[in-house]
Amino acid sequence: MSRHTSTGVSLFTGAGGMDVGFEKAGIKVVFANEIMKEAASTYNANHPSGVMVNDDIHNVLSTLTKFKGADIVFGGPPCQGFSVAGKMDPNDERSKLIFTFLDAVQRIQPRAFVMENVKALGYLEKWNDVRTKYLKKAQSLGYHTVPFILNATEYGVAQKRERVFFIGIRNLYDEKIMRNLLNKEKTLAPSVRVLLSSLGKAGTNKNPHTCTAKITFATQPVMRKSPYAGMYFNGQGRPIDIDGYANTLPASMGGNKTPFFDEEYLYGKAKKDWVVGYHRGLVEGSIVPQFQEAPKRLRRITIKEAARIQTFPNDYIFSGNNGSIYTQIGNAVPCKMAEAVAKAVVKYLNKYDSSKK
Template sequence: MNKELTAVSLFTGAGGMDVGFERAGIKVVFANELMKEAAQTYNANHPTGVMVNDDIYNQLESIGQYAGADLVFGGPPCQGFSVAGKMNPDDERSKLIFTFLDVVEKVKPRAFVMENVKALGKLEKWEPVRKKYMDIAAKLGYFCVPFVLNATEYNVSQKRERVFFIGIKGNDDPFFETTIANLLEEQKHNAPTIRELLGSLGKAGSESNPNTCTAKITFATHPIMRKSPYAGMYFNGQGRPINVDEYANTLPASMGGNKTPFVDEEYLYGEAGEDWVVAYHQGLMDGSITPEFEEAPSRLRRLTINEAARIQTFPDDYVFCGTKGHIYTQIGNAVPCNMAEAVAKAIVKYLNEHS
């Protein structure tokens, strides 16, 4: 019988990563989050009292009391590295990936997992940052490899690509990278389409699926066209239409207003034979429609909180605290639970087989 593994959770947010790691049999002994509402959400779902709502810098002195925990995991804020952000290496938030390693140095876990945007794992621009990160990890005695994963391959109905820096104490296993890659491969599970995922929630405005985003959907006067009806920008705001027969694009932390993605409700529930957006796009392309409408038809509507949470694979009974805006932010910021679970299971299997 393998003993229960323990972990320190950093930049915890609403706890999406924790849900996944807990499902893999890991017990979180300390969690830290700066945003008050996210910490409240965590406590509402994890009444064990391990959450410390504070700036991580204030916790660095005392965190050594958790030395000997098996894992340190978390997703430091990524705006400094994000293609969607300003990509500024001097952004204070960009330094938090190194603060993560400060905690690793004090806790000395057997392994660590740090999640971040794909750009940090792939872009040439960030090669010096990646190298610095791996060099520090190596100095601390960890062999570290970045793995870029796509959430859709891990039972998440969302085209969300993220990098997971996985570090293991000591580097006497020459096959570490290959072994972890194979273990991650074992965890792959195709995600349902958005229609399959959301169908059972009930329509927006029903008891099980309250309508939580009232931002109007209006037409762009000067639409930017793309081949796909789901890729152009022909509605105002950054909230794009979702193809319910496929997967959602990455849900942003800026949801709640007109940056919230939207669906065709009638098409989602099979009451219409075609997505309204497809016909509108076709009309714009062939010139039979000119963009002069003020507001889109009511069958187009924004994702609800419950739908966004389900797309991020939170349990349906997960309790979120704060205003609607805060809740959308917590959901968008989260690491999808199913994706985290897959990574955690791969790590647990590795640690159990190489203890």
């Protein structure tokens, strides 16, 4: 799709979800860096090009000048410091890694960069000072940068996952054109039912059971209007709307924070979603919450299902134990979402960018 193969440097790579998308957009990754051993192993299992360096980014910064002139630097620095789900601590060491990302950009001097992070960093007043500091530093390096908040469901991902993408391009660029290019990449996501039904029930070679955490009822439920929100089961694993989209898959999956659904409803044995009736009973007061195990038809999603919701290729190989794999999947940028962003940026660089390589 591009006039030439663009080159890319991948930072905070994780299992490589963002790389899958960028590669599909015609970008050849020449260097990747990830500190987590299992995630780096996953990357190597799917990208046998030897570009992965499994080390702390601070230890590789000095070597990045050899990639000076690469077209794009991309990555998603750890976001726990900014996450609404976390402590939102500006002094969290992980909060500083967005600036380490720019340190890498300074050394490589690409034509463009794409940094993904949680939505909160893109719009919350609490992070206004950090956001302003980030944009000013990018500007001092010669990059006009705009944060775009995107919803994964609009980019082919059956998951209500909103994220900010800071897109920086050398010299001034037209934000309206970039927005238009991003809009042109939109494609409606399939429902969870359509996405997962071909995998088949859990417990087969194609879709093995990978999470044994029991599902029990909360004795003091926190209710919301939707049956797929609130907390009326143990842990923080939420029910998934089979006919709609999953909530954001968390990196804390693997135990009782793993989302779940009604398997009988998914595969047509039942005509109604069990959790909808249970939720209605709690709201109306006809059901008294008590600690007991939920029906067996409710089960937590498997690794294969989580990977499919994140739009990883079906044959993607994951390394590590099940808990580590769930974490890798939850931490990833959905592949199709990354692909859409990458295609928009490549199109911009090819058609509208006046700066020389």
